[in-house]
Amino acid sequence: AQKVTQAQTEISVVEKEDVTLDCVYETRDTTYYLFWYKQPPSGELVFLIRRNSFDEQNEISGRYSWNFQKSTSSFNFTITASQVVDSAVYFCALSEESADGLTFGKGTHLIIQP
Amino acid sequence: SQTIHQWPATLVQPVGSPLSLECTVEGTSNPNLYWYRQAAGRGLQLLFYSVGIGQISSEVPQNLSASRPQDRQFILSSKKLLLSDSGFYLCAWSVGVYNSPLHFGNGTRLTVT
Secondary structure (H helix, E strand, C coil): CCCEEEECCCCEEEEECEECCCCCCCCCCCCEEEEEEEECCCCCCCEEEECCCCCCCCECCCEEEEEEEEEHHHEEEEEECHHHHHHHEEEEEEECCCCCCCCCCCCCCEEECC | CCCEEEEEEEEECCCCCCEEEEEEEEECCCEEEEEEEECCCCCCEEEEEEECCCCCCCCCCCCCCEEEEEECEEEEEECCCCHCCCEEEEEEEEECCCCCCCECCCCCCECCC
């Protein structure tokens, strides 16, 4: 079973629309961390946010916001008023004390059309 | 500030040839180092992980090996490449405990022909 599931393989929206990228995770650890990364066409992965399992407060950073809900094991990412520069592949990842490195989802390819 | 360098950016190699990808980190000491592979439609897969010189953990048994000859140098190798080794290879570093974010290099796109 996948530990991090990003069910949306590809999403295409028109610029200025809001878009939410879903992430569902699975872990037996009580302490864990969740991450979102952005991979633009150039290929490098850019770290966006980290959230620990004890902090369920939503976070907002400019047009980006994150909704962490332990009850549904989800850590969703919303981009408000999307822009063409937001076009990228977005990865959700899980870090567990019982495992090495980060476990990544398969990514969601977000296409923002002008 | 910390930087990570990974090279080459692109590589085309025939089946059966050797491989050596190099990654170096600057601006930090004793980082944790990682090699990930990204295959089309499969997300990022952790290949190797190192917490120190000469200490390598392998996550996936395969045709590849890794070495850490110096504190901030991480090398991915193969003696004989397979077609299935094609992919995008990413080196990353982190510091401290498991909850630290990983910081990635620009990646190497490997095509085995």
